[in-house]
Amino acid sequence: MRTIPGAELKSVLHYPMLIERMRQTFRAGVSAPVRHQHRVETYGQNDATLLLTPAWQVNQSIGVKIVTVFPDNGAQDSPAVQGVYLLMDGKTGVPQALIDGMALTKRRTAAASALAASYLAQPDAARLLVVGTGALAPELVEAYTAVRRIKQVLVWGRNLDKAKRVVSRFHRPKFKIEATDDLEGAVRGAHIITCATLANEPLIKGDWLQPGQHLDLIGGFTPDMREADDDCVRRARVFVDTREGACQEAGDIVQPLRDGVLTEDDIAGDLFDLTRGERAGRRFYDQITLFKSVGTALEDLCAAQLAVEMVLHNDSIR
Incomplete structure (x- = not known):
């Protein structure tokens, strides 16, 4: 069984290939039961949580993401959330790879947003705003530049120094990238706004959208978290x-549904609909579009399959 750490995963899981594979996997579909969640007692102040997220394609692959959440880890300067992904052969059940779960999650999350943007963003979108300075921020820049010819990137965070650190990770990119402390101005001037915050x-006001x-x-x-207000939902497809x-699960959908701002029929489609051509994405150039991501085991399985294929391919040519 092969072990794939985060650094190796990033070196083989390039966004153009991953986004295209994800498009194909949403078209085909996978079996993905409801996530298992278990409380784990600890000797600390807070109990831990064990999350198991399985998915499979018949006669191809079986995968499960195993994630632990230990809230007290922060006191020991250790991440609260940790995990691995186990990929197995779908015909025999033989384990194939153990993959860094957090690195896999970051990569597939950014790829899913870029996949949606390939249907929903303007074809000539050139200005990207990244809201948030966590581990996903640089991944989102990489993913979006794989589906649109981005010429300018702005990064906003509550802490400007953290935004500058995100910017400093890009050396001689093909686009201009800067940090900003003017969220409203950055939103008004962007073609694409991607938010990955807690x-x-x-944070995003509908009045700002263009x-x-x-x-x-x-x-x-x-359900209790929120990144965009009701006006954003009202104005967007x-x-x-x-x-x-x-x-x-998603507060930006659950709360508008609860308050009557949105109905389930108002949701124009999901990634299954878009990739299969069952629903149109952007219908006209000036339309405002909104995509809400919560993640699915399909994305994990897709990314793990491609990663193992690429690692084995690289091994074969060495």
């Missing part, structure tokens, strides 16, 4: 990665 209150923009929301992964996940 915000509980909306015709033709695409808004991508990755945070807000619990709304898409999600999966209807079931978004309508149950």
Whole structure:
């Protein structure tokens, strides 16, 4: 069985290939049962959580992401969330690879947003705004530049120094990249706005949105969290990665549904609809589009399969 650490995963899992493979996998579909969640007692102040997320394609692959959440780890300067991904042969059950789960999650999350943007963002979108300075921020820049000819990137965070650190990770890129402390101005001037934050209150105001923009929301992964206000939802043609996940877990969808701002029929489609051509994405150039991502086991399985294929290919030519 092969072990694939985060550094190797990034070296083989290039965004153009991953996005295209994800498009094909959403078209084909996979079996993905509901995530298993278990409380694990500890000797600390807070109990831990064990999450098991399985998915499979018949006669191809079986995968499961195993994630632990230990809230007290912060006191020991250790990440609270850690995990691995186990990929097995779908015909024999033989384990094939153990993959860095957090690196895999970052890569597939950014790829899913870029996949949605390939249908929803203006074809000539050139200005990208990244809202948030966490581990996903540089991944989003890489993913979006794989699907659109981005010429300018702005990075905004509550801490400007952290935004500057994200910018410093890019050396001699083919686009201009800067940090900003003017969120409203950056939103108004962007063609694509992607948000990956832990915000509980909306950061993006609908009044700021301009015709033709695409808004991508990755945070807000619990019903109580929120990245964009109700006006954003009212003004946009709304898409999600999966209807079931978004309508149950995502605050940017759950709260508007609860308050009557949005109905399930108002959700124009999900990534299954878009990739299969069952629903149109952007219908006209000046339309505002919104994509809400919550993640799905399909994306993990797809990324793990491609990573193992590329690692084995590289091994064969050495």
